[in-house]
Amino acid sequence: KAGVTQTPRYLIKTRGQQVTLSCSPISGHRSVSWYQQTPGQGLQFLFEYFSETQRNKGNFPGRFSGRQFSNSRSEMNVSTLELGDSALYLCASSPRGGHTEAFFGQGTRLTVV
Amino acid sequence: GENVEQHPSTLSVQEGDSAVIKCTYSDSASNYFPWYKQELGKGPQLIIDIRSNVGEKKDQRIAVTLNKTAKHFSLHITETQPEDSAVYFCAASINLGSGGGADGLTFGKGTHLIIQP
Numbered sequence: 001k002a003g004v005t006q007t008p009r010y011l012i013k014t015r016g017q018q019v020t021l022s023c024s025p026i027s028g029h030r031s032v033s034w035y036q037q038t039p040g041q042g043l044q045f046l047f048e049y050f051s052e053t054q055r056n057k058g059n060f061p062g063r064f065s066g067r068q069f070s071n072s073r074s075e076m077n078v079s080t081l082e083l084g085d086s087a088l089y090l091c092a093s094s095p096r097g098g099h100t101e102a103f104f105g106q107g108t109r110l111t112v113v
Numbered sequence: 114g115e116n117v118e119q120h121p122s123t124l125s126v127q128e129g130d131s132a133v134i135k136c137t138y139s140d141s142a143s144n145y146f147p148w149y150k151q152e153l154g155k156g157p158q159l160i161i162d163i164r165s166n167v168g169e170k171k172d173q174r175i176a177v178t179l180n181k182t183a184k185h186f187s188l189h190i191t192e193t194q195p196e197d198s199a200v201y202f203c204a205a206s207i208n209l210g211s212g213g214g215a216d217g218l219t220f221g222k223g224t225h226l227i228i229q230p
Contacts, residue, residue, distance in 0.1 A: 004156075033217060043157070043202065045217025058217055059114075090156050098208040099218050100145050104156035 002027065004093050004105035012111045018079040021108045025072050025093030031055075032074040033102060034066060037088040046089075049074055050097045081112045115140040117205050119221025127229050132193055134224045136203035137185040143205040146179060146186050147218070151200045160201075161188070164208075190226075198228045 005024040013019050025032050034046040045058035049068035066076045072093075078085055088109050092102040116139040126132045138146075144165035149157035163170045163177045163186065170177050174193075179186040190197055204218040 035217070042222050043204075043218075043220040045219070048217060056217055098145075099206040100147075100208050101159065101162070102147070102218065103159060104149075106154075106156045 004091055004103055006089075006091050006105035006108050008108060009106065010109045010111075012113060013081050015081055015083060015112055017081050018077065019081060019110060021076045021078075021089055021091075021110075023074045023076070023091030023093075023105060025074070025091075026095075026103060029093035029095050029103075030072055031094045031097035031099075031102075032068055032072065033092045033094070033099065034074070034076050035090045035092065035104075036060075037090055037107070038086075043090070046076070048097070048099070055097065078110075083112050086110060086112045114216060115143055115205055115207075115219040117203060117219050117221045119203050119224060121224060122222065123225045123227070125227040125229055126193055128193055128195060130193055132190045132197070132226055134188045134201055134203070134226070135185060136187070136205075136221050137183075138205040138219075139184065140205070140207070141181075141184065142207050143219075145206045145208040146177070147204050148175075148177060148188050149202045149204065149220075151202065151223075157202060193226075193228050195228050195230065198226060200225050 031050045033048040048056045068074045088107045090107045092104045094102040119136045147162035151157045176189045200223045203221045206218045
Protein backbone atom coordinates (compact mmCIF):
# COMPACT_ATOMS: atom_id res chain seq x y z
CA LYS A 1 0.00 0.00 0.00
CA ALA A 2 1.42 3.39 -0.95
CA GLY A 3 2.16 5.83 1.84
CA VAL A 4 1.22 9.47 2.20
CA THR A 5 2.46 11.50 -0.77
CA GLN A 6 3.19 15.19 -0.54
CA THR A 7 4.06 17.46 -3.44
CA PRO A 8 6.18 19.35 -4.07
CA ARG A 9 9.06 18.30 -1.82
CA TYR A 10 10.72 21.72 -1.91
CA LEU A 11 9.47 25.24 -2.59
CA ILE A 12 11.06 28.67 -2.55
CA LYS A 13 8.69 31.62 -2.48
CA THR A 14 8.99 35.36 -2.03
CA ARG A 15 7.44 37.29 0.86
CA GLY A 16 3.87 38.32 0.00
CA GLN A 17 3.25 35.48 -2.44
CA GLN A 18 0.87 32.61 -1.83
CA VAL A 19 1.54 28.87 -2.02
CA THR A 20 -0.49 25.68 -2.35
CA LEU A 21 0.73 22.34 -1.04
CA SER A 22 -0.79 18.99 -1.93
CA CYS A 23 -1.28 15.76 0.01
CA SER A 24 -2.53 12.36 -1.14
CA PRO A 25 -3.44 10.16 1.85
CA ILE A 26 -3.10 6.42 2.17
CA SER A 27 -5.82 4.68 0.18
CA GLY A 28 -8.93 4.26 2.31
CA HIS A 29 -7.94 6.90 4.85
CA ARG A 30 -10.57 9.59 5.20
CA SER A 31 -8.84 11.94 7.62
CA VAL A 32 -6.03 14.30 6.63
CA SER A 33 -4.25 16.56 9.09
CA TRP A 34 -1.61 19.20 8.45
CA TYR A 35 1.27 20.13 10.75
CA GLN A 36 4.00 22.77 10.65
CA GLN A 37 7.48 21.79 11.87
CA THR A 38 10.09 24.41 12.75
CA PRO A 39 13.27 24.19 14.87
CA GLY A 40 11.90 26.73 17.34
CA GLN A 41 8.27 25.69 17.75
CA GLY A 42 8.52 22.00 16.90
CA LEU A 43 5.51 20.21 15.44
CA GLN A 44 2.30 22.24 15.57
CA PHE A 45 -1.18 21.22 14.45
CA LEU A 46 -2.72 23.32 11.67
CA PHE A 47 -6.03 21.62 10.84
CA GLU A 48 -7.80 18.34 10.19
CA TYR A 49 -10.16 17.43 7.37
CA PHE A 50 -12.54 14.49 7.41
CA SER A 51 -14.98 13.74 4.59
CA GLU A 52 -14.30 17.13 3.00
CA THR A 53 -15.10 19.05 6.21
CA GLN A 54 -12.65 20.89 8.42
CA ARG A 55 -13.13 19.28 11.81
CA ASN A 56 -10.44 20.91 13.92
CA LYS A 57 -8.18 23.93 13.59
CA GLY A 58 -5.01 24.86 15.43
CA ASN A 59 -3.90 28.27 16.55
CA PHE A 60 -2.74 29.72 13.22
CA PRO A 61 -3.84 32.91 11.44
CA GLY A 62 -6.47 32.90 8.73
CA ARG A 63 -3.75 33.10 6.07
CA PHE A 64 -3.48 29.33 6.51
CA SER A 65 -6.36 27.45 4.91
CA GLY A 66 -7.06 24.08 3.44
CA ARG A 67 -9.56 21.89 1.75
CA GLN A 68 -10.24 18.24 1.09
CA PHE A 69 -11.64 16.72 -2.06
CA SER A 70 -14.08 13.83 -2.46
CA ASN A 71 -11.17 11.43 -3.09
CA SER A 72 -9.69 12.48 0.30
CA ARG A 73 -6.78 14.32 -1.30
CA SER A 74 -6.08 17.59 0.49
CA GLU A 75 -4.49 20.92 -0.28
CA MET A 76 -3.14 23.53 2.05
CA ASN A 77 -2.84 27.19 1.08
CA VAL A 78 -0.83 29.95 2.70
CA SER A 79 -1.47 33.49 1.49
CA THR A 80 0.63 36.62 1.94
CA LEU A 81 3.71 34.63 2.89
CA GLU A 82 5.94 35.86 5.71
CA LEU A 83 9.55 34.93 6.44
CA GLY A 84 8.34 33.11 9.55
CA ASP A 85 6.28 30.73 7.42
CA SER A 86 9.48 28.97 6.36
CA ALA A 87 9.05 25.45 7.68
CA LEU A 88 8.52 21.80 6.90
CA TYR A 89 4.81 21.24 6.27
CA LEU A 90 3.69 17.72 7.04
CA CYS A 91 0.52 15.94 6.10
CA ALA A 92 -0.77 12.95 8.04
CA SER A 93 -3.56 10.57 7.15
CA SER A 94 -5.47 8.29 9.46
CA PRO A 95 -8.12 5.69 8.79
CA ARG A 96 -10.73 6.91 11.24
CA GLY A 97 -9.72 10.42 12.19
CA GLY A 98 -9.39 11.58 15.73
CA HIS A 99 -5.63 11.71 15.15
CA THR A 100 -5.17 8.03 15.98
CA GLU A 101 -2.82 5.92 13.85
CA ALA A 102 -1.71 9.01 11.93
CA PHE A 103 0.87 8.29 9.22
CA PHE A 104 2.96 11.16 7.96
CA GLY A 105 4.28 12.01 4.53
CA GLN A 106 7.83 13.23 3.92
CA GLY A 107 6.72 16.84 3.99
CA THR A 108 7.11 19.92 1.83
CA ARG A 109 10.04 22.16 2.72
CA LEU A 110 8.90 25.77 2.20
CA THR A 111 11.46 28.55 2.21
CA VAL A 112 10.25 32.16 2.12
CA VAL A 113 12.82 34.73 1.01
CA GLY B 114 -4.83 23.51 25.76
CA GLU B 115 -2.64 20.45 26.12
CA ASN B 116 1.05 20.82 26.91
CA VAL B 117 3.55 17.97 26.48
CA GLU B 118 7.01 18.07 28.04
CA GLN B 119 9.67 15.64 26.82
CA HIS B 120 13.03 14.71 28.40
CA PRO B 121 15.87 14.45 27.75
CA SER B 122 16.46 16.57 24.66
CA THR B 123 19.55 14.50 23.79
CA LEU B 124 20.32 10.93 24.86
CA SER B 125 23.52 9.08 24.03
CA VAL B 126 23.73 5.36 24.80
CA GLN B 127 26.10 2.53 23.94
CA GLU B 128 24.95 0.08 21.30
CA GLY B 129 23.17 -2.80 23.01
CA ASP B 130 22.13 -0.75 26.05
CA SER B 131 18.59 0.44 26.79
CA ALA B 132 17.19 3.93 26.20
CA VAL B 133 14.31 5.56 28.03
CA ILE B 134 12.54 8.76 26.97
CA LYS B 135 9.95 10.37 29.24
CA CYS B 136 7.01 12.66 28.59
CA THR B 137 4.44 14.39 30.77
CA TYR B 138 1.13 15.85 29.68
CA SER B 139 -1.15 18.41 31.26
CA ASP B 140 -4.70 17.64 30.09
CA SER B 141 -6.27 14.73 31.97
CA ALA B 142 -8.76 14.33 29.07
CA SER B 143 -5.97 13.16 26.74
CA ASN B 144 -6.44 9.48 26.00
CA TYR B 145 -4.19 8.65 23.05
CA PHE B 146 -0.38 8.72 23.19
CA PRO B 147 1.69 7.88 20.09
CA TRP B 148 5.45 7.88 19.64
CA TYR B 149 7.14 8.88 16.41
CA LYS B 150 10.64 8.40 15.05
CA GLN B 151 11.97 10.97 12.60
CA GLU B 152 15.11 10.41 10.56
CA LEU B 153 16.90 13.19 8.72
CA GLY B 154 14.97 14.33 5.65
CA LYS B 155 11.94 12.19 6.41
CA GLY B 156 8.55 12.63 7.98
CA PRO B 157 7.76 11.24 11.44
CA GLN B 158 7.15 7.49 11.50
CA LEU B 159 4.63 6.03 13.95
CA ILE B 160 6.46 3.37 15.96
CA ILE B 161 4.08 2.58 18.81
CA ASP B 162 1.02 4.04 20.50
CA ILE B 163 -0.98 3.50 23.67
CA ARG B 164 -4.47 4.39 24.76
CA SER B 165 -5.48 5.47 28.23
CA ASN B 166 -7.21 2.18 29.09
CA VAL B 167 -3.88 0.33 28.85
CA GLY B 168 -0.87 0.65 31.15
CA GLU B 169 1.81 -0.90 28.96
CA LYS B 170 2.31 -2.02 25.38
CA LYS B 171 5.23 -3.86 23.78
CA ASP B 172 6.35 -4.42 20.21
CA GLN B 173 9.60 -6.38 19.93
CA ARG B 174 12.38 -4.11 21.29
CA ILE B 175 10.17 -1.13 22.05
CA ALA B 176 7.64 -0.62 24.81
CA VAL B 177 5.56 2.24 26.12
CA THR B 178 4.23 2.68 29.65
CA LEU B 179 1.50 5.04 30.76
CA ASN B 180 0.75 6.38 34.26
CA LYS B 181 -2.56 8.23 34.05
CA THR B 182 -2.48 9.35 37.66
CA ALA B 183 0.88 11.03 37.30
CA LYS B 184 0.13 12.04 33.68
CA HIS B 185 3.34 10.70 32.25
CA PHE B 186 4.31 8.11 29.67
CA SER B 187 7.65 6.67 28.61
CA LEU B 188 9.27 4.98 25.63
CA HIS B 189 11.68 2.13 26.32
CA ILE B 190 14.03 0.77 23.65
CA THR B 191 16.05 -2.31 24.54
CA GLU B 192 19.14 -3.73 22.82
CA THR B 193 19.68 -0.49 20.91
CA GLN B 194 21.13 -0.67 17.41
CA PRO B 195 22.75 1.99 15.17
CA GLU B 196 19.56 2.26 13.12
CA ASP B 197 17.73 3.44 16.25
CA SER B 198 19.61 6.75 15.99
CA ALA B 199 16.98 9.42 15.18
CA VAL B 200 14.80 12.08 16.79
CA TYR B 201 11.91 10.65 18.79
CA PHE B 202 8.71 12.57 19.51
CA CYS B 203 5.97 11.80 21.99
CA ALA B 204 2.48 13.19 21.47
CA ALA B 205 -0.91 13.32 23.15
CA SER B 206 -4.42 13.87 21.90
CA ILE B 207 -8.05 13.57 22.86
CA ASN B 208 -9.79 10.90 20.80
CA LEU B 209 -13.54 11.43 20.98
CA GLY B 210 -14.21 7.86 19.92
CA SER B 211 -16.72 8.62 17.19
CA GLY B 212 -13.89 9.22 14.78
CA GLY B 213 -13.46 12.76 15.99
CA GLY B 214 -10.66 14.33 17.94
CA ALA B 215 -10.05 17.68 19.50
CA ASP B 216 -7.14 19.95 18.67
CA GLY B 217 -4.85 17.51 16.88
CA LEU B 218 -1.76 15.81 18.20
CA THR B 219 0.25 17.90 20.69
CA PHE B 220 3.92 16.97 20.37
CA GLY B 221 6.85 17.14 22.73
CA LYS B 222 9.99 18.95 21.56
CA GLY B 223 11.78 15.74 20.64
CA THR B 224 14.71 13.65 21.87
CA HIS B 225 17.79 13.19 19.73
CA LEU B 226 18.84 9.59 20.40
CA ILE B 227 22.46 8.80 19.54
CA ILE B 228 23.62 5.19 19.55
CA GLN B 229 27.38 4.98 20.15
CA PRO B 230 29.09 1.98 18.47
